[in-house]
Amino acid sequence: MRHVYVNRAVIVLATLLVVAALLFAWARSEGLALALLVDQRLLERETETPIEGTAGDDGAARGEDVWSAHCSACHARLPHVPELAARAGGRSYLIDLVLFGFEGEATIDGERRSFEHPAFGDLADADLAVVLDHTLIAWDEDDTSDDVDRYRPEEIDEARDRDLAPSEVAERRQDG
């Protein structure tokens, strides 16, 4: 009569597979983002980000808000942004990346891999400018925030006319 156990085993296994898939999906779309958010908060506390040094600067506070609302779900931190901005065309490439998104290949930590980034063109020019500034200064350990060439909302506005596809943004990336 053990064939009854087979029926039960199949039901249990099928349930397990679906639950595992649900858990995976939840972790990837919600849970992981939550975990990363907590992670990022801890990092901020531990590293005493230079944001605090510019307290009172509305731009920096707004930049942090935009970051928390739109970026922190996926990114814990992005310490390599200043280096990206310093590459040829890097400054405008970063604008294109947040405005139009990215779809293609990129070299990250010396490894070539496919990569995607959503477009945030529906955010205000000013918000995109301050959040880009935030990525330039937030993890800069030397605290050179005063020397950073800040983004201007007009720059963002002008860039909108380029109206690139995510794959075209990928082509604009300078990966040496």
Add this chain to the structure above:
Amino acid sequence: MNRTIVGAFWLVAYLIVIVLPLVVVMLPPTPSAKPFWVEFSLALGFVGLVQIAVQFVLVARYTAVTVPYGIDLILKYHRQIATVAIGLLVAHPVILVVHDPALLTLLNPFAGTLASRIGNAALYALILLALLSVFRKRINLDYELWRVSHAILGIVAIVLSHWHVVLVGHYTGTAWKENVLIAISAILVASFAYLRLIRPALMRRTPYRVAELTPERGQTWTLALDPVGHEGMRFAPGQFAWLKLGDSPYTIEEHPFSFSSSAQTPGRVAFSIKELGDFTNRIGQVPIGTTAYVDGPHGSFSPDHEPAAGYVFFAGGVGIAPFVSMLRTMADRGDKRPITLFYGDVTWDEVAYRDEIERLEARLALNVVFVLEEPPEDWTGETGFIDADALARHLPAGDVDRLYLLCGPIPMIDAVENALRSRGVPMHRIRSERFDLV
């Protein structure tokens, strides 16, 4: 080793393997997150794919894997869980399209991206495989041809699926993740090569020859094989083996039969074969001296695996074969534990091995109850089918310590199981051999 521990070990290994792809995908560098339903759909794709690959291990007849559960149950599990896996894989694109109807074009086999077309092709291969299995008998597809198509379609589906995953690239963007996922499938599928290539090579060293072919009642034959140049095999009464006739162990024509000889006599082994199909109808014409290969022993349907104070056997037709082996073995061992044998058949003349069983009654604590569908006029025994009333007439009231072994046609097994359950026999004391391989 203890069968429970071995069984638990394989179960844990199985559970780890089937969720491994999800763990691999989650490892850093993690791909960027997608909406919930997209992630869910892709997770179904991954677990479905590895579950299909696991099927190759399930059917590879590793004795170490199958013994704790019984290969007949493993094969039943294979059919059911593979159906579930195909269901999950079908759900994978369906959920994507329901979530974003704009993706509907991806289901068109002639449109969409290369990745979507390869993914579709993998699904069609699996669906075709499932349909051929379900309708094999109805469309009269040759058993051997079906087996070849089954293996090829399965392998094609797995290769195409991995190609699809690589092309999509989002979840395995890094090369090492792709390689790990492909390696998991490759290892699982390689076990199939073991069954079809390495195992026959090993079997070549232990050939048998047809020594005797004896007609029994009810279009049944006893096929006796002698080992050639080796000791033969040890089996437990009630077990079975896949039998291949002819000079090559690589032949795909093989059929499972129960041993009917005593497990106590080393060397010669005998099988009971009833004329029921293409292969078995010709069994009477097999020349003495024909080379044979025996892939076994398999199965856990045996009193040796389930010690009990006494046994109740239920045989329907040729389902008597494993019990003949059990009775002969117990007689040779001088085993005097009480046995009741219910043996159902159509007519008195067709009752295979009835003369020998009656002789064995003298050497065993055995009570035989023949149940005939079409009894002769002077018949005083049980008639019709084995039912609750027959059980009540022949089983002692306090018989709960006995183990109940059933082998026969599915309707008989279902009916007897129900009758036993209504007598209050707990499920774990009932063992049934249902050998309905596709």
